[in-house]
Amino acid sequence: MLDLTTLRAEAEIIARQLPGLSLQVAAADVIHPGAAGRKRVGSGEQFWQYRRYAQTDAADRIDWRRSARGDEYFVRETELETARTILFWADQHQGFDWAGSSETPTKATRARIIMLALGILLSKSGERIGVLSGTRPPSLGKAAPAKLAEDLLANASHQAIEPPRNQALAIVASDFYDGVEAWRARLAP
16 A cells, blocks of 8 residues: 555655656647736746836846847846646556555556656646545645645545536546446546
8 A cells, every 4th residue: 555655755756857847838728728828917938028127126137138229227027827727536446456466566556656746747837736536626836746645645545537626637547448438427527
């Protein structure tokens, strides 16, 4: 049986070996349009507008290329972007939670480790993470991976997939041995 400490340690090892992860791809924007810019100044990566330098701004915020055109200093502003929500779910079918020997981890155990590693990387890039059909809302920040680890273990016996409360991307781990109709019924909500 997988405990919280082992899950977190294994996932941290995998997360350190993977490069930085970002959902800045066109396909993700099509699937989850709520993560687009909000047409106002904020923390994001896309350029929004220039504004005049103020005494409260740090010198490293000055856009020297734009400021070189005149006698005033300008600061480059970025557009506010909202965090995406990514929800994880591991199949609890008996075949997915089975191993040939007690020394071999089950497919479900490996899936939880990989999902937590992904959650760690997504959390570091500013995304909101949680468990599909979980009792706790998705979270972001430094505490999010710890909450995800707890929820992945707590939902180990939760077979049904409930629809998310808000728009989200879902990562489903399974061996997908059930028939197509069973999966259509399971994923329909």
